Structures are given as C-alpha cells and as structure tokens.
Amino acid sequence: MTVSTLTVVPEASASGTAPCAEPPAPPWYATSSDIRLQAAARLTQPDLPRWLRHVRPAAGCTRPVRLAGTMATVEAATGRLLSERSTADMPDGVIYKPCGNRRASVCPTCSKLYQRDAYQVVRAGLVGGKGVPEQVAHHPAVFPTFTAPSFGEVHTRYVKRHTCTRRTACDCRPEPCHARRDSAVCPHGVRLVCFARHENTDARLGTPLCLDCYDHDAQAVWNLSAGELWRRTTISINRYMHRLARARGIPDVPVTSPRTGKTRWVSPVRLSFGKAAEMQRRGVVHFHAIIRLDGRDPTDPDAIAPAPPQLDAADLVDAVDHAAATVGFTTADHPAHPGGWPIAWGEQVLTKVITVAGRGAVTDAQVAAYLAKYATKSTEVTGHASNRLTADSIDIYADPAGSHTERLIDACWMLGRPRDWRRLRRWAHMLGFGGHFLTKSRRYSVTFALLRNQRVVFRRAQSSGPEEAAAGTEPTTLVVNFLQFVGAGWHTTADALLANASAAMAREHQDSAREYLQTLVA
Template structure:
C-alpha cells in the first residue's frame, strides 16, 4: 500500500480530497480546456468595463488554457484541435473557403509522396502483386505489430551515418525540389525559367511523416495558380498532365550537395530522394468516381491532417530534446532508433553538424511537420484568431456587453503547467474521451444514407 508521510493511505487521501466541490472545480477547468492533459496555468485578472467605467465582468485568480501541443502522444485533446485546424487549412487550399476562392478546385492539382533513399535492408512484409505474402529477407513472416518492422536486418552494415545526415538535410532537399519544380514546369510550358513568376505561381502544403525505419517521407498537395495566386486562373497551358510530368522530372533531378567535415575528414555529400515517388491527380469530391490512382480532395485533407499530429510516435522516440549522452542510455526505445539517436548526437560534435544534437530526439529531422507556401491558403494564425474572436464575443454576450462599447483589460502571467494530482488528469482524460466519442457518433450519423 502506498502511504503518505503521515501514514494515511493514498486511497484515503484521494477520497478525502475529491469532494463534490473539488470534483466540480476540476471538471470545470478541464471542460474549459477541452480535456487538455497539460494545461497552462495563468494567474491574473480580466476586467470588462463600459464607457462609463462600470465593471460588467471581473475574473481573477488562476485559469487554465490548452497547452496547444500537436503531438497525440503528449496531449490527445490539443492534438485533435490541431488536426482539425490542419484539415481546414489544407482543404481550403484544395476546394476553397475561408477567404480562398472555390475556383482553386478547378486548377491543376497533384498529391505527391517522396521518400528517403535506402541506407540498408530492413525488416518488412513483402507481397506479390496479387497480395500473397512473402517472407522477409530475414526468412521470417512478420505480423503487422512486430516491433522489428522497419529496423535494420543487419545493424552492423546499415548506414546509420548516411541516414541521419539525409534526415538533417531533408528540409533543404524539399526547398531545392520546389525550385527545381518551377524550372521543370517552365521547360514543359516552353517559357524561360526566370519568367515563370510572370506566368504562374506554385502553391503547396506538405506534411512530414515518420516511416518505421525512422526516416521521414513527405506528403504534399501541389497546385498551379496564375501569377497573382489563388484568385488568378491557371495559365491556359497548365493541366494535370504537364504538372505530373514536371513533378516527376523534379523528383528525379533534385540534388543537394554539401561539403562536410566529419571527425577531421572533409568530403562532399549528395542528398537525393528515394526511388519510391507516388504522384496522383486530385479530383474534386463532388465529381464522378475517381479514376485509378486519383484521390478526392476531402479524403486527402483528412489524410494529411492525421499525419500532421503524429510527430515521432511511430518511431518510439522521445517528445523532448536530449540533454546528454547519458540520457540516451536511459531511453526505452528500439535499438535501431537508439543507434540513430546516438549517431545524431555523435555527428553533432562536428562544427558543420552541431544542429544534430538539438534534434537528436527527432532522429536528426529538424523541419516543421506541416508547412505551406504563402499563397496556398489561410494560416494557422488566422484560424486560431477566428476561434479566439468567437470565444471573446461569446464571453461578452454572456456578460450582456456589446463588443463595440466596452473595454477589456487582460493581465495574466504564466505560473505553471499540467495537473498536480493524477485524479485531476484522469477527469480531464475522461472529458476528452467523451467529447471525442460525441464527435465520432455525430460523424457516423451524418455518414448514414
């Protein structure tokens, strides 16, 4: 039995503390954050006064705000909110809405997936074209939950250094790809590359997803606009066939070359995409059934939004930076991922690669998980600003105030994070699960004929 220093049992302490009044207070705070498991504590006050100086509403003390972490492994509630925002951001760029014109749905659009090269054989579940399962290179048949999937079959001959170096330069490789793609589109259209901006504009949104081998691959929505952006019709010569041809050429020809000094040895390193590139046209959801290889815009928005919240959870690595080499030894991770973390930490001792220590917990990847070009669609800032405005107006309405005739003074400071007691966290988790189940039932009902 776990006991307190005064000898009382843990169960007795919980029963004493969780009175109806305490439960009601904890539930109210958890409801206010949507079931956030790592709420931000803000201490201070908010005062609403009218033009005559009369106080219409005054709130003081400690309030909880959502942590806003996008990782499902850290906070499922805030991860859900991030996924919903990502869905609207991505879909607005494909179908319009939220200040984006609906005509974007008629423009050339593709869904692209690019992967990392091979750095050695890994455990997998190969199959024939008919779906018949084949044995792995190790001679075994792996089940889908086998933790060895994606890990090196021969760790001593796997190129861990090459994989971590590629991962650390993946963001630069994507940038080089977008530059190359503009050039390939210009060539296909018969215009000069330097004149591309006068004829068209490339817009995209991409998300990074970890594969089981610990390396990221990128999923991206690519759209071709007129030079002014979403409001401008695409050039007459632009269609999906041209965009697909240019995209394939850009994937095959993109190179990033860096001269790096590692352990006193200076050499050139060339980073490219892997051979597995998937390019599919995007068809509007209201159109006829997609042809082979096509995908609807609504399905795609949900697909990408889901991966924007996964973080490193599929790679079984920590959610926070590593502070020392000893911390690596204490990690409860697969040996394959530990080798990648250790390699990133060791490479970070070199001046050219010092950034790898900061991102060792991410297996060397230092990019954002969801990025977009400026003109693709709205921003997360705009979406969150709309939500804050809605909540602000609802608060004023509850106080019987008019937003145009009141003065709102907020004075808050950060004083902590999370819950002090496990039972408080359990209540928040239950509230989140209830809200999630309600959303699921609503979606299931809407999907019924």
C-alpha cells in the first residue's frame, strides 16, 4: 500500500474530442503479430482519445511499469472514504508509470529527465538556487579530473592542438597512435606500433595493442576499488586545507553538537564535493569532480558559510594535486595475487578553476552540463551493455581468450570466486565498477528527491489549483493506492509506437514554445 497526496488516475475522458468515425477492428487484430493490424485495432477503438490521455505520463518511456489495483480517496481530517476506483475500469486495465531508468541506452526519455535533474543538482551547488544560498557563487571551486593508471598500451586518439569549435564533433587531424622508430615486439610476438590516425568512430580505440600483455585483472580490481580511492582522496584534500588554514593563522571554530551539547574545535574550512564517473573506451572509469571550498558557522553547523579570505582556488588546486600524487593503498590479499594490488591515480590529473561570470578555463554551466551528460551513460562506450550477470549468462559475455571487454568480464568473474571478493561478480556487467555514476556530499547541493517533490507540487497545482498546492497548505484529501506490479512494457508494438509518437509531438510543441519565449526575451 502506498499513500500519496497526488492522484495517479488519469481523467476519465478527454474533453473536446470527437468519437472515432471508423468501424471497430476485429478483436483478433490486437493479438496479431502484424504491427499494422495492431495499430488498426487501437486506432479504431472508440476510447482512443481516452487511452492517449491515460498513457500520457509514460508515453515516451521505452518500458513502462504496469500497475493494477484500486485507488481510494479519503478525507484527510476524518479518514472518511470519499470514493474508490479500480484500474479495471481504465483503458487496458492498468496504470502506466515511467520506468525512471537513468541509462540513455535503456530509456532515452527517462534518462533525459534524469539528466536535466542532474544538471540542476550540479549547477545549484555552484551558483545557488533551489534552497542553496546564492553566496556559493563566490566560493572558490575547482574542476579536477582523476584518471586511472595504465594497465597496458591501447590504441588512442591524440590531437596536439585543437582548432575545432566543438570537441564532441572534433574533426582535427590526430597524431599517429603509437609511432616508433624501433619495431618493438612484445613477448607474445605482437609489434607494439601503430601509425594509424584514428577517427573518433574507430572501433580499435581503447583496445590493447596486445591483449595477452594487458593486465585485465589489475584493471578489474582498480574499477572495484575506485570508490575507496576517491574517499581517501577527499579525506586527504580536507586535511591539506586544514593544515594550510592553520599555517596561515586561521583559528579553528568551536562547534556545539545539538544532540550532546558538547563543544569541540574543528577546522574553519569544509569542502563540498560533486562527482561524475565516466567509463573510458578501455573499460576503466575516471572521475570528473567539483570541489567547493566553504567555511563554518559556529552558530549553525549545517549552514553553508563563506570561505576564509586567506584561502582561494589556487590553494584548492595545490591540495588536489598533492592528494592525487600521494594517495594510494594496497588491496587485501587474493589467492591469485597474494600481495594484493596497488591502487592509485594515474599521472594524468587536470584541475581547472571554475568561474561563474563566464570567464576563465571552465564555467559553471559547462561543468554542470558535462557532469549531467555522463550521469546517463554507462559501459556503452566499450561496446558492452548488459544487465547483471549470473552463472547462466556469464558464458555469453565472458571469454578468457576473447575481446578486451570479454576478458575484463572474465577477470571479474574469476577473481570474484572468494567470499571477500564477491562484489567483483556482482558488478561484472559494469567491468568491476560498483559505484554510482553521479554522487555528491550532503551539503553540496539539493537532492533529486527535492526536485521530484517540486514537480509533484507543480502537477498538483495543475490538477487541484494553486491554492491547495501552495506551500504550507495541507491537502484536504488523500489518495491511498492499493497497487501491485503486473508487468513491464507496452502490450503491443503498435501501442509503443503510438504512445511514443504522441510524446514526440508533445515534446515538439514544448520545444517550439520554448524557442518562441526565448525570441521574446531576446
């Protein structure tokens, strides 16, 4: 049972629509394998406008969730039952709910909504808004990129000097991949040279020059340990800034715990983080992060205070570079590698200062868009995409003598045999990486849940009026849903086509309206 203050039941009828003039199609059209007959069965139904209105919340979803049950409307003050309705009286006998998947390769529509929310979450932590004070726009902030070390030479595309305006559509002439005067040969008899100037679409990018020389085991373990490495890195950056504050004579701040009432002296600075993980073509993650420098308010420990003026973004850059060069650890022993694997960042660490005014190396809008883009991606760039693997499906994707990704999956599965290393098998479909692709610290910005709740309030204002949906106004009725999962996806392929076509027309109308408003503002 779920309790909601916003009804999920679509309107029973669509006003202003004329009845369908076509004669109804035979019932067996709906069960036919011919898409044209399926479409005819749906289009000739007299309740077609009602069905389109019913599926509108999930019309653009690739695989919507189907829910069946009853919805009861009760009076909030007394609990008296006002009305009750069953999904059996609705079109198709179910309610369609968007799947909400963040991966663009699974559901483009739901992932687009997630990407827009991610953009707002990231940008609010840089310029304020949506509950974050606008003074954060004046806090020092940097945009570092942490990469993984090398596990073997791979085919790459390197442009010495870019002349293109957009890196996503770069057409600059790249340098030769691995041009060497001496014809180096590995122990397996493979020449470690490549004179090709790879294009962005070249399938060889990210693949090793010699598959047998490449350390697939170490890369799988590094992906698994990347989250712990990031945690230790944030601790190191915090400690570096604390030591720097003491060296510059900035006193510690007394903070009283509201729970225990005890006072302790803490660092006058505090860092807020936001991070997005990007899967490289070679199958290893690297992190794009936002690090913002905040101060502490002795009277309110949870407040976001301005940073001390003695510290600036250049100090943050030094702290990031120091942590990237020094932080590292060794994993626990493994039967296949008794000494454990060393885990550290690679040499390619680039840190840029974020500017809000639009000047400098990178702006807040560019950073927010960059991180939001990778929030909807996964392992697709490597050529592999699958759900969680099991003993029945592992042989389809893993091969110790196969391609680069097949060997990585096999390494995850084989190294995950011991009990303490089972997480490798759990995340074998992610090439060992088990973290979320977008994370943040608690005080950096707002949450996704807050943005979703704001959308609920907006829709409630559309359906019940702005007076009832206004802040501080309690709803007079509650909707209690007794719904259960009955399936996923559309009933027929024709239903999916019609629903997506309707959603595409709605998006086109919204885009046209947005462009018209922009022309008025300009």
